[in-house]
Amino acid sequence: MKLLPKSFSGQLALLLFLALLVAQIVTFVLFAGERMRAAQQSYQESVVERAITLKRLLQDIPPAMHGRLLEAASEPRVKFWGSDKPSTRGGRDKVSDFLATELAVALQLPRGSVRVAIGVERPGDRPHWWSFRDGRPPPPQRIGWFKAAIALEGGGWMNIATAPPPGPRPFGRPLFVSLLISTVATLVAAMLVARRIVRPMRALADAAEGLGRGEAVGALPETGPEEARRSVRAFNEMRERLDRFVRDRTHMLAAISHDLRTPLTSLRLRAELLDDVEMREKMIETVEEMQHMTEATLAFVRADQAEEETRSIDLAALVDSLAADLVELGQSIAVTEAARPVVRGRTVALRRAIRNVIENAVRYGERAHVTVDMTQTPSEARVLVEDDGPGLPEGDLERVFEPFVRGEASRSRETGGIGLGLAVARSILRSHGGDIWLENRPSGGLRVVMTLPA
Structure with a gap:
């Protein structure tokens, strides 16, 4: 908590940055997943189209050239080869059935002439994505992303084994560039909004502190959001009421002090006419004390006012x-x-x-x-x-x-x-x-x- 910024603008900027960071990460994760699925779909369609083309070519060339053609069509991530028996018994899941049906319809072959397996072939095996960069087909007990076997008209089978498609990197330079641009734009907007909110509140705090110290504070301009305007408006009304109260009280006591001067002066004149010297001095002393008390009281009240x-x-x-x-x-x-x-x-x-x-x-x-x-x-x-x-x-x-x-x-x-x-x-x-x-x-x-x- 000590590392958190103390100002409102700093806290707002930090909160928006954290919210933006979480939102960007979630968005990029979802986007990367969608791109991965699209790439897999495109990759799958590409393999199926190549398999259909090879199947048709194999029908038009002598069997002796089948091996060379299948080897030439292979690549590090897709392997084609021929065999007397199918390399897979076919899968029993919906995806395997879907791919087998798609290949059979495209090749105009019976459903049993195409076998497709997705994932591991033997129950209990863990998934294993085989790499074909060594130029050899995967072991019989392992398969790649998917494995298929297509029956040829002259006998034998054309086998297909693929590795997983290269998916897009979910994080990288685009994430950081986008995050940087979004962060800068968000922080600039946050600072502008925070300044608009904080400016009247800071002026209100300074005015309240000055008023508490007895300084002369004028009416503050009502700017900023509605909540800030209401706070400034309430402060202005409070300041006006306080000024009016002190001013009315001071005027009242000043009037009382002024009105007391006439009777006090009259008492002093009458005291001066007394023949008894001792009584005259006591009365004059009492009148002077009353005058000092009146002036001191007025000075005490005026001490609350900011006249300087x-x-x-x-x-x-x-x-x-x-x-x-x-x-x-x-x-x-x-x-x-x-x-x-x-x-x-x-x-x-x-x-x-x-x-x-x-x-x-x-x-x-x-x-x-x-x-x-x-x-x-x-x-x-x-x-x-x-x-x-x-x-x-x-x-x-x-x-x-x-x-x-x-x-x-x-x-x-x-x-x-x-x-x-x-x-x-x-x-x-x-x-x-x-x-x-x-x-x-x-x-x-x-x-x-x-x-x-x-």
Whole structure:
């Protein structure tokens, strides 16, 4: 099974070739059998006609010349000779009777004057095709393809013994030439048909993969066979429904965010008019938190949309650039490059996802160590972000990816943020065909593992 081609066109070509090979072999075997039977029939008729001619000639020449005439008429595969007694007692099968009757009618002789035997003469003998190339008649107990004895008018018998007719070769150059031409024509036709079928399916697979990575995918042309057209049509309808759903949801939340700005602004103005300073500061802080939550929610929803062009990205260079920017802001970050994988993605979105993870590591673990390498399979790149913080309980390693869930118990944005950083990072990475998860390090601290298709 490992030797079988993986592509549809290769499998189709192999299947057609095997079917064609079997069909050609069966056809040539049947054709060779028909040719063999036709050759035997023609050979038999030729021997009968020669026997009739010799019988008539023998009647017109002296008996002393019979032997020379019969010897001159003989050849390697047909032997004629004279004798006082018949060389065969005649066969008892239908073919022998048919030939004996045919010779008797052609020679205008009584049925008993012609004796014909087909196959072996004695019961229990195995068939033996005698060769007359040595110029001698076969032994009495053996015969050739058939053996006949014809009574002469002046006495004696004219005996005939034949070897099997040379049949056509069932296999040879015609078979291979025909098979080669048929194979080339069939493979060309198979490749053309396979390309017509595979082209829309390959485009569908590429589009589905791009859509799964969050890329902007346009409507595919409906080409190829009806089954391929139906698959492409179903994909186009699914893509349109998804786009419409995300677009409607984003518009709704954008409208809600826009509508909330007016009451929030009004609350902030009223809070500014309060005389109680402590109450005024608390209310302003609450309004600002509501504004940040609204904007973060809208940004989280927009992260699902493909607003940026997909391109090839040097992941190590992206991490280096991001780390350099954060180091300039006073954060403690170290980067190790064990490999330089290239991924397909949206630069701004991936930069945002990795930045969220690194900033969390610095916020909770004081410093971050980032490693870029490849997994055990060469088709997947990996970014590890490790910190020296307290880690998380095992039950919270998955829960912190939910929106507005934080690993830090307080609600202060100075110590923990809104709680959307990891949720946005997971949304972005999964839209690129990758994933993200958390692990507690044995030596302490937290490890964030991010994977992307290389």
